[in-house]
Amino acid sequence: MPYPDKRDSKDRLQLVLEVGQAFNSVIDIDRLLGLIADRTSGLLNSERCSIYVVDSERKTLWTKVAMGESKIEIPIYSGIAGAVVKTGLIINTADAYSDPRFNQEVDKRTGYCTRNMLSGPIINTSGEIIGVIQVLNRCQEDFDSTDEEMLGALSGFAGNALENALLYDELRRTFYSVVEVLAATIDAKHHYTAGHTARVAEYSCGIAIEVGLNSDEIEVIRIAAYLHDYGKIAIRDQVLTKPGRLTEEEFEEMKSHAAKTTAILSKMHFSKQYRDVPSIAGAHHEKYNGSGYPLRLDDGAIPLGARIMAVADVFDALTSDRDYRKASSYEDALALMRKENGSSFDPAVFKAFERYFEKKFGLGAS
Amino acid sequence: MPYPDKRDSKDRLQLVLEVGQAFNSVIDIDRLLGLIADRTSGLLNSERCSIYVVDSERKTLWTKVAMGESKIEIPIYSGIAGAVVKTGLIINTADAYSDPRFNQEVDKRTGYCTRNMLSGPIINTSGEIIGVIQVLNRCQEDFDSTDEEMLGALSGFAGNALENALLYDELRRTFYSVVEVLAATIDAKHHYTAGHTARVAEYSCGIAIEVGLNSDEIEVIRIAAYLHDYGKIAIRDQVLTKPGRLTEEEFEEMKSHAAKTTAILSKMHFSKQYRDVPSIAGAHHEKYNGSGYPLRLDDGAIPLGARIMAVADVFDALTSDRDYRKASSYEDALALMRKENGSSFDPAVFKAFERYFEKKFGLGAS
Structure with a gap:
């Protein structure tokens, strides 16, 4: 004016x-x-x-x-x-x-x-x-x-x-870049296909937009997503990179990565805006019905960012090759995940994921 | 006025x-x-x-x-x-x-x-x-x-x-803290005593002050010191944590961590001020007489920050316990290192180290 x-x-x-x-x-x-x-x-x-x-x-x-x-x-x-x-x-x-x-x-x-x-x-x-x-x-x-x-x-x-x-702006870009690259080294240690953390970060931000979060909230989720698997640094190579099925004991060690993510990140100084990064990052294996780990949180007790990341993490896992199986197609992954809507996944978040999925992959979500 | x-x-x-x-x-x-x-x-x-x-x-x-x-x-x-x-x-x-x-x-x-x-x-x-x-x-x-x-x-x-x-300031503290904690996880993987990177950062900054560098230059060295061993993330556990002597082949793998540090850090976006972090961090095993690794740089070709870090790194290694030997006393370490002044170490940097040593540990540098 x-x-x-x-x-x-x-x-x-x-x-x-x-x-x-x-x-x-x-x-x-x-x-x-x-x-x-x-x-x-x-x-x-x-x-x-x-x-x-x-x-x-x-x-x-x-x-x-x-x-x-x-x-x-x-x-x-x-x-x-x-x-x-x-x-x-x-x-x-x-x-x-x-x-x-x-x-x-x-x-x-x-x-x-x-x-x-x-x-x-x-x-x-x-x-x-x-x-x-x-x-x-x-x-x-x-x-x-x-x-x-x-x-x-x-x-x-x-x-x-x-x-x-x-x-x-330069400092912020430097900060993001350090987080991204250091986090990506975790991918390199693991037998996941390269780029897992970057894709989970991308999908999580896409879903967060559909949920209607603002740019500051999305930044927090982006950082948390990049760091969600960082606890894997404390898992022994022989467990992390074992080609076959894990024993029960090995699986327990593997599962401990989520709590370790929170523990490591909690030692960091995060400014007010990023305060919740450790708890969001460490809760990506919690399930909506309370059957997840490490804390068996349910529903509203799981931070929204973690509920979003849970969907993104599973979607990327399903659509990536593993030693013991080939990657699913996007549609097959979506169909599989629908079965866990309301049990593993928050229905409101899942709805946002379906909208994101349709926009991103140009496929009908039906 | x-x-x-x-x-x-x-x-x-x-x-x-x-x-x-x-x-x-x-x-x-x-x-x-x-x-x-x-x-x-x-x-x-x-x-x-x-x-x-x-x-x-x-x-x-x-x-x-x-x-x-x-x-x-x-x-x-x-x-x-x-x-x-x-x-x-x-x-x-x-x-x-x-x-x-x-x-x-x-x-x-x-x-x-x-x-x-x-x-x-x-x-x-x-x-x-x-x-x-x-x-x-x-x-x-x-x-x-x-x-x-x-x-x-x-x-x-x-x-x-x-x-x-x-x-x-908050963003800068967050950035440092992320770098510090992620870098410290490398210590946890290695059989070094905990806190190696933090101590190398502390000693490096102390020497840098004695060299007469300004606060911006010291910040760069601090970040580089925290990240100097990050390439170890790419070394296999069985080599990194082997209790006995390494075979020649294993030692070559171990030595590759320096070049890997530079390679990983080079993928990051560093702002103008931090531009030299990758090359400084990856040159901490270069020696003043050109007999170090990975690039066999000598003298002025080694970044000043790396010449400083080389002294700090060796000093902390000597004064920390290893599986195969006990830690040296500060005085013994200094005496040992003097023998490499001018061959491994830059004499000007070494002089600054001696001044820092005297102030820090209150011991005569003679």
Whole structure:
């Protein structure tokens, strides 16, 4: 929503400060990019705003804003955004299509028609250009020197906020990646087909979306899924990789991996958001009717994340080769699992799994 | 350094904005607390400023600022800071010692003499009180309503910045903790005494400090040290835990753990800061004279972090029990290692190790 077109410099300063300060209240990169774009285009009475982020290693600019969900990546010095990265100056383009630097490609891909455009650098506290902010199609008039001034002030605030968000995002990606790779080494020790944990994580998140969980809740399930079998590190190789049937004693040792997952993960410091990871991860063999292990929890006593993971884990086990049997087809696995709906599996979760299954594999769930 | 005592409201506003905006340029929690304290006491012409951070789970307030390095923790509702947490209001105390809420304990412990004090809440974007900012001993006069107004504005900026820094700090602690615990499971698989990786990390960081590395460089070495033996996950139990001497073939398998460490870690996404973790971690068996493994690197070709870790790793191995021998004393280990100074070990690193050794164990390095 556009702001009143304030030309009074005092009001304008106050608005810029208010909007700029709001940028620093968001650390999530996607939300921040959305917020900067939304508030800047509003303040400058324009239709759209795109934020390009510099990836100095890949020598590209990427953006998500104003283009929907998918990330667009362009060479770092291409188009008018690229000219801003090169010069560090604000560029005021009255008629985009008559400027030879203008990259018509993006309009072609998005169906948008750019008329005028104001572009400026986003600079971090070390003076490096970390992004470009581009405001498109000012209502009625072209962008003037007042707009340039406002964009200059706003991008100062954006620089701070974006740098923090990028750092946070990098750390989060590093964290996930460490969890993923270390967890995947468990797959390597076991005779499961490679990629078991990654697939259980993928299926669990897919089901969680169908259950209607929000993105923070799904993140917790993703981490828990990657770590659900970590207790297997404490199971002897001769049991873990035994080709034939396990003896009763060996099977008890094997089953102990679930409790060991919880025990190992409980030694970690998880921040508030991830607090429940150990109990969710260790409960993936609990059953809805209370006949699972290690704690024989039932129904509501089993964390929702674990009820979701239980379905994902069994589905991947059935659809992967084992030493003693071939993988089932997706449909056969689904049919087999239906028999345990309400006993092993939570019916509400199972319903969500069927919806996910249909979307994912494009097969009728009947 | 105090600012000129500006009473003109326009100048004041500008200074507050300038200082407040600077808060958002720092995401490291310790540096941020220092910056807020420094700039706020300067702007309010006072001697000191302490920032208390609310730990809502432990029901405490903690602070590092104005008390040197060590963290001070007090019950959440104690003292005048506690009264601010309870009421959410700014408290202007003209004479601390005549206010019964004032906690004289902190002055006693620090030898400081508080005269007057201005305390206000730090509030995050959800409206929660996440900290208290306390300015001590205004020069010449008591704090007045102008100071209260400035503190109110500044703590708004501080709230945003502090919330981001706390989130970042939590994520970083979670990341470390995951790395530590997963890495420690390797110790559990091996017949090393428990805690090998943690000790190698501790010794490596201690040596790195003596070498003169900065805190960012030391963080990299800490992570690499925790992960240095991770490649052992790919070594068979029967080799890893064999009680007697290894055959030549088994020894070759054992030695492969170093290259496997690099291979596994190379699959991870590390942010710029941690980019060298895989190559440092996997080079802890390289020797200064080029006779180590897996790459037979020598001298400067071995990353500095790995040269440090090599010393720490051998020192911990010698001073831990093995199946086939008892642990050496610290002095004996040092004497043994001296013989390899310049062949296995980098002399400059070894000198730093000797300084660390003397400080850590209080033993003469001669």
